[in-house]
Amino acid sequence: MQLKNDLLLRAARGEKTERTPVWLMRQAGRILPQYVAVRERVSGFIELATTPELAAEVTIQPVDLLGVDAAIIFSDILVIPEAMGLPYEMVEKRGPHFPRTVRSPEDIDRLKVADAETDLGYVLEAIRLVKRDLGGRVPLIGFAGAPFTIFCYMIEGGGSKTFSKAKKMLYTEPALSHRLLQKITDSTAGYLNAQASAGADLLQVFDSWAGILSPDQYRTFSLPYLRQLCQAVKREAPATPVTVFAKGAFFARAEMGALPCEVIGLDWNVDIAESKTLIGPDKTLQGNLDPCALYASFDQIRQQTRQMLRAFGPHRHIANLGHGVYPDTDPEKVKCFVETVQEYAGWVD
Amino acid sequence: MQLKNDLLLRAARGEKTERTPVWLMRQAGRILPQYVAVRERVSGFIELATTPELAAEVTIQPVDLLGVDAAIIFSDILVIPEAMGLPYEMVEKRGPHFPRTVRSPEDIDRLKVADAETDLGYVLEAIRLVKRDLGGRVPLIGFAGAPFTIFCYMIEGGGSKTFSKAKKMLYTEPALSHRLLQKITDSTAGYLNAQASAGADLLQVFDSWAGILSPDQYRTFSLPYLRQLCQAVKREAPATPVTVFAKGAFFARAEMGALPCEVIGLDWNVDIAESKTLIGPDKTLQGNLDPCALYASFDQIRQQTRQMLRAFGPHRHIANLGHGVYPDTDPEKVKCFVETVQEYAGWVD
Numbered sequence: 001m002q003l004k005n006d007l008l009l010r011a012a013r014g015e016k017t018e019r020t021p022v023w024l025m026r027q028a029g030r031i032l033p034q035y036v037a038v039r040e041r042v043s044g045f046i047e048l049a050t051t052p053e054l055a056a057e058v059t060i061q062p063v064d065l066l067g068v069d070a071a072i073i074f075s076d077i078l079v080i081p082e083a084m085g086l087p088y089e090m091v092e093k094r095g096p097h098f099p100r101t102v103r104s105p106e107d108i109d110r111l112k113v114a115d116a117e118t119d120l121g122y123v124l125e126a127i128r129l130v131k132r133d134l135g136g137r138v139p140l141i142g143f144a145g146a147p148f149t150i151f152c153y154m155i156e157g158g159g160s161k162t163f164s165k166a167k168k169m170l171y172t173e174p175a176l177s178h179r180l181l182q183k184i185t186d187s188t189a190g191y192l193n194a195q196a197s198a199g200a201d202l203l204q205v206f207d208s209w210a211g212i213l214s215p216d217q218y219r220t221f222s223l224p225y226l227r228q229l230c231q232a233v234k235r236e237a238p239a240t241p242v243t244v245f246a247k248g249a250f251f252a253r254a255e256m257g258a259l260p261c262e263v264i265g266l267d268w269n270v271d272i273a274e275s276k277t278l279i280g281p282d283k284t285l286q287g288n289l290d291p292c293a294l295y296a297s298f299d300q301i302r303q304q305t306r307q308m309l310r311a312f313g314p315h316r317h318i319a320n321l322g323h324g325v326y327p328d329t330d331p332e333k334v335k336c337f338v339e340t341v342q343e344y345a346g347w348v349d
Numbered sequence: 350m351q352l353k354n355d356l357l358l359r360a361a362r363g364e365k366t367e368r369t370p371v372w373l374m375r376q377a378g379r380i381l382p383q384y385v386a387v388r389e390r391v392s393g394f395i396e397l398a399t400t401p402e403l404a405a406e407v408t409i410q411p412v413d414l415l416g417v418d419a420a421i422i423f424s425d426i427l428v429i430p431e432a433m434g435l436p437y438e439m440v441e442k443r444g445p446h447f448p449r450t451v452r453s454p455e456d457i458d459r460l461k462v463a464d465a466e467t468d469l470g471y472v473l474e475a476i477r478l479v480k481r482d483l484g485g486r487v488p489l490i491g492f493a494g495a496p497f498t499i500f501c502y503m504i505e506g507g508g509s510k511t512f513s514k515a516k517k518m519l520y521t522e523p524a525l526s527h528r529l530l531q532k533i534t535d536s537t538a539g540y541l542n543a544q545a546s547a548g549a550d551l552l553q554v555f556d557s558w559a560g561i562l563s564p565d566q567y568r569t570f571s572l573p574y575l576r577q578l579c580q581a582v583k584r585e586a587p588a589t590p591v592t593v594f595a596k597g598a599f600f601a602r603a604e605m606g607a608l609p610c611e612v613i614g615l616d617w618n619v620d621i622a623e624s625k626t627l628i629g630p631d632k633t634l635q636g637n638l639d640p641c642a643l644y645a646s647f648d649q650i651r652q653q654t655r656q657m658l659r660a661f662g663p664h665r666h667i668a669n670l671g672h673g674v675y676p677d678t679d680p681e682k683v684k685c686f687v688e689t690v691q692e693y694a695g696w697v698d
Binding site: 167168213251269300322 | 510511513516517519520521560562563564566597599600617618619620639640641642644645646649671675677
């Protein structure tokens with residue numbers, strides 16, 4: 001089906017667009033009362049994410065309610081470890097928890113390479129439902145976690161300030177670490193391509209814990225696997241643009257510019273002009289307003305959003321926050337951010 | 350009293366030294382069984398930190414046991430809010446907790462500017478005891494939190510992944526934020542100078558939460574107060590070098606180079622050569638081995654430590670980790686790090 005609004009895809013491919021597209025990481029969920037209402041009908045986050053009809057419903061909510069230029073499938077990066085044989089729970093107010101973690105070579109052997117159709121069919125079904133129900137209004141973004149970030153959770157068993165258990169494994173068992181990273185990568189490559197086949201128009205890879213590594217370690221344990229994922233999509237779904245968002249990986253911006261993907265996401269810590277120079281002209285940049293800027297007044301939000309737009313310039317930019325929207329953000333403030341981008345008329349052509 | 354080992358101070362001032370000095374952030378405490386033994390004699394962390402004889406004892410332990418080139422007074426950055434009238438508790442395995450936080454202009458008015466002699470006399474007394482008991486073996490480092498980091502705790506009430514309450518205040522109440530930051534700065538300036546008067550040979554300022562700010566916000570809400578602290582020490586204790594360690598403030602390295610201080614601390618995320626260029630030749634750099642590198646084998650620790658030494662070069666470097674040593678680190682591995690620095694003979698003069 002022809003897309004009525006394909007700004008996101010054109011911007012991703014580096015085509016000129018009449019205005020900058022805008023969406024928000026974590027737009028589907030927690031900030032919307034309409035999401036909370038759906039959430040209350042189920043036992044928890046995981047039931048919601050694994051019920052295609054409900055996942056599809058909350059995926060479309062921000063398109064209706066916030067007017068964003070893209071939907072992103074309501075899911076979780078931790079579906080991959082689950083599909084590989086390492087299930088997790090979502091503990092209210094605490095985050096994800098893995099009752100079992102990976103400790104030994106045998107634990108890695110026992111994990112399987114996920115088969116997207118059989119192990120993650122519920123996500124693919126949700127993607128098909130969203131595509132049907134969106135009727136081409138805006139593109140749909142599929143996503144997965146970066147292998148290094150998934151590795152962190154599988155070793156650590158949950159969130160952490162330092163992920164010192166995961167990092168300890170990198171230092172003490174590099175060969176074993178690579179073996180696990182490869183298995184995660186193989187699972188994720190198939191999953192990303194299956195999302196594209198099911199209808200996802202763009203794929204984003206989230207390296208949420210990039211920032212805990214040294215530049216050397218990032219080069220060794222994350223970038224090669226990101227590259228493999230990008231290559232796998234180029235091979236199987238060449239028409240589908242890929243975004244890599246590595247939070248905290250300011251030190252790897254030049255290397256990011258060399259990845260075979262279309263878009264690089266930026267967090268709010270990095271200077272925009274410097275990032276453009278480091279990443280180079282062949283990538284579209286996505287980001288990067290501080291999520292906390294949406295706590296400010298409407299006037300301040302408009303002012304800061306315009307300042308961001310001017311710093312990125314009119315082309316090869318997808319407006320977004322520099323991180324997922326925080327749960328206590330007023331949806332009206334989010335709308336103000338979205339509308340400011342969509343109404344911006346400051347470009348002198 | 351003449352110092353027998355003044356490598357740290359000479360390196361801080363940019364003088365050539367026969368070898369690179371080395372110490373570790375958080376060396377006094379949790380990693381040493383001898384510390385745990387002292388800790389078990391008291392009710393908790395706060396009793397230990399506020400009892401000068403015990404604080405002095407655990408301050409000296411790493412000099413005896415690890416052979417480091419400096420002691421750092423055993424204390425906490427949160428003594429400043431406490432001295433200003435906002436007490437805190439240390440909750441086992443959870444970290445600091447403030448029963449009351451700062452919410453309103455009246456809350457700020459009620460806070461006092463701390464008087465170091467009356468409100469923080471126990472730290473000054475511990476410093477005097479350490480100086481007496483060290484007998485000039487190595488220099489003693491005093492420290493305080495950066496005003497922005499202290500502000501974070503006073504608003505948020507404890508640790509946080511995002512410090513979104515503190516950041517919300519920066520966005521919604523900038524004038525009020527500056528008022529609180531100034532009051533913290535005035536308290537801290539007096540405290541740093543009092544530590545120098547009591548005998549501290551070098552002063553380090555920890556901006557532990559620098560990394561949550563955007564470059565613009567860091568310029569507005571943190572750097573000016575760091576500058577004030579450096580200037581206050583230059584005025585009152587000009588012979589005492591100052592180190593600024595702003596974790597995650599990679600984006601402000603050029604501005605750090607312009608602060609009126611002697612040493613800039615680096616975390617393990619930053620490239621050493623790039624940092625030298627950005628910060629410039631007039632500062633000594635401190636850091637920056639990944640704390641998780643100490644989980645590796647002895648051979649790997651030696652190799653990585655030497656690689657770090659070569660990247661910094663023979664002068665204007667104080668070897669350290671890029672963050673406080675993690676609690677589950679083997680003290681023998683710490684000794685390996687210290688000895689590798691002290692025995693390094695790789696310089697070609």
